[in-house]
Amino acid sequence: MTAFLIRGGRLIDPARNIDTAQDVFLRDGRVAAVEVPGKLDALATQEHAEIIAAKGLVVAPGLVDIHVHLREPGQGYKETIATGTAAAAAGGFTSVCAMPNTIPVNDSVETTRWMQEPERGAVARVFPIAAATRGSMGEAITEYGSLKSAGAVAVSDDGKPILQDVVMHQVLAAAARAGLPVIQHAEDTRQTQGASMNAGALAFRLGLRGMAAEAESTIVERDIQLLAGLHDSRAHLHVAHLSTAKALDAVRRARRNGLHVTCEVAPHHFALTEEAVGDYDTHAKMSPPLRLQADRAALTEGLLDGTVDAIATDHAPHAIHEKEQEFERAPNGILGLETALGLSLLLLQQKHSMPLSRVISLLSAQPAQVLHLTGRGTLAVGSFADLVLFDPAEMWMYRAAESKSKSRNTPFDGWTLPGRVHLTISEGRIVHDARVRAKR
Template identity: 70%
Template sequence: MSALVIRNGHLIDPAAGVDAPKDILLKDGKVADIAGPGKLKGVNGAETLDATGLVVAPGLIDIHVHLREPGQGHKETIATGTAAAAAGGFTAVAAMPNTMPVNDSVDITRWMQSPDRGASVRVFPIAAATRGSKGETINDFAALKSAGAVAVTDDGHPILKDSAMRDTLAAAARVGLSVIQHAEDTRLTQGASMNAGPVAFKLGLRGMPAEAESGLVERDIRLVTELRDARPHLHVAHTSTAGAIAAVRQARRNGLRVTCEVAPHHFLLIDEHVGQYNTNFKMNPPLRSAADRDAMIEAILDGVVDAIATDHAPHATHEKEVEFERAPNGITGLETALGLCLRYLHREWKMPLGRVLSLLSAQPAAVLGLKGRGTLAVGSAADAVIFDSKAEWTYRAADTKSKSRNTPFDGWTMQGRVHWTVCEGRVAYALK
């Protein structure tokens, strides 16, 4: 038996409707008891964390990360990526399948979850929807789910063919898996490296039109409508355009199972931040216009957005230190997400702290059906983040736990300092 007590903290658990001072007993990887300060029983000999003056919340869940293993360990490993996750307050991450080889098999799905990978937090693999993520032949979703896959996607590549996407939605619905779409009509983005608009024109770069995203989202929603009786679940990854958000909003009004996520860089940055070809501001989807950025903020504040996800995409320094058009897409994000959300969503834009935490925990868990996660109710997984919600600190990329430092947020002031991250009852991160 292993036991851990979190004392004197202020518990904010949106899923359970709790916002009050509480002590929490974690035992054998589960939440065993919750009581008012000093009222827990049966805690003799348990390890204690003193959370005086701190917020205790369900461990954060990132449903969109790239851990790069197998095959690209020079960028990140499951061990280093999950260490960064723990430092950022995350206790679970969902790993995308665009590895080398692509995770389209039971063997790779199981390999990613092996204790030999040295993960600091729980890894939930997301498997490829089609063989090799080529958008043609769908995989054996039942077998992948049995092996631990929590959703399917060809992230990094869209499923362009109507017939392939329809088959994917129908087959995933039969086994109870979500379909995550990387919404990009690559027929419109060939050779493009940033958002289409005045900034791209000034820099002499080919731009990706917003319609490449919104058009595919609209197509996917049409397919979900056609399959309405099967109740497929479409989740739009890294939503970045006003048109895509509008389509999701309407789909929800029509009673369809359509959800979406937004990354911090898409509600904080715009294409002008690219500056003089700074590759740490290059990602896919690209940074969009100010109007698109404002649409992301509005959709988060009014509840259309289901989850904040980082799209953590590490790259080695030498890969980013090339011409803008040749540099790979992606930035790191696991260590900055909470600090950015608290600084901007909570402090600047006055979103209640509980709602911010829900976007980072309970709601992501609901999107992927991760039962017993995203809450600290008795019987749930003993996953918690303990942080000082008022503390300001400066993020330094040089201090990252990740293998890579490709972030646009180096030197930014954050709010909300993580003191401990507890995953399944053990301390996965402690502030030094």
């Protein structure tokens, strides 16, 4: 079966400002037609298309996550490209951008290609992000032109910052020439050594070293200065997992000054505060850490007013034995792909009245635009047949034990969230189907 008719749904395609009842016809992995309800029925009969009943469901572009860790090559015990993309599909994502902190670090054409080979068993499209410097050591920059030709969509040393001014300057300049965005993990690690949570009264009480907001904002401010000094309109700085009010203000100012600076926020940073660390819960340990309520409020404000360009999960699987260590020794990061849509609907749409189309935009059209993923994040005719069908009002419970990911490290186990995903289609293939359970 190569053709589908998605019939009777509410089509939301933020890239084209569409939110109305429309049917969608898919053929050979592409969107072939979008029409008023009923108009494509004859075509569907003629082409023996499979009819997908979407009554009561939102039909949206497949979600796009520009920040995931798929752990392959090298750490298949945490996640593989197959299991990570299965989790993506379950969460409604059809495109994921994979960070290079694998083993070996993805700083080569070979690894960039390897990650995209069909043998990896991906069920969502994987776009590699290549290392900005060799081995992500922050010293010698990699070959941006050839990495881009091999499929890299950005460069980053995520997990670590590009710390040296002179290197960051070179990275921004070379990436501008190659037409690649630079994604910075903004953390002044000279200030955060040995730290495992947000700096403040709670860290003090728990006897943990804290990471100050300034460790993030000073790097963002430094990067913006370097970008401004380049005077190259092609240069694009993207701030990964922005977590503080201070750093957000810096992005806002840079944007006002006409610089090409974008940023993403992770659901856990607008869902939780440092209080979630509670009694040394390693499922609340990530970098950047969960912050204060004032930061959380500022990020929500930034999402509402358009300063934040994208919601990105920073999906970071770790094995159970790794998270079951004392807090300071446990690795940073949590799962994110299966809960991003639900948390966004709960906290942005339901709690802060963000229009549904804006929530979807932050999870599809906008991230696709940030990394220039052509034909993704929209349902325009000719784009990839990447879709998610979900019921925004239907509540469901997230159970970590049932996750498609290989790992279980999430603070959201047992949370009831809106927006159950019924169906995910990636390039014209059904990659997640929860409809059977709905019928029972």
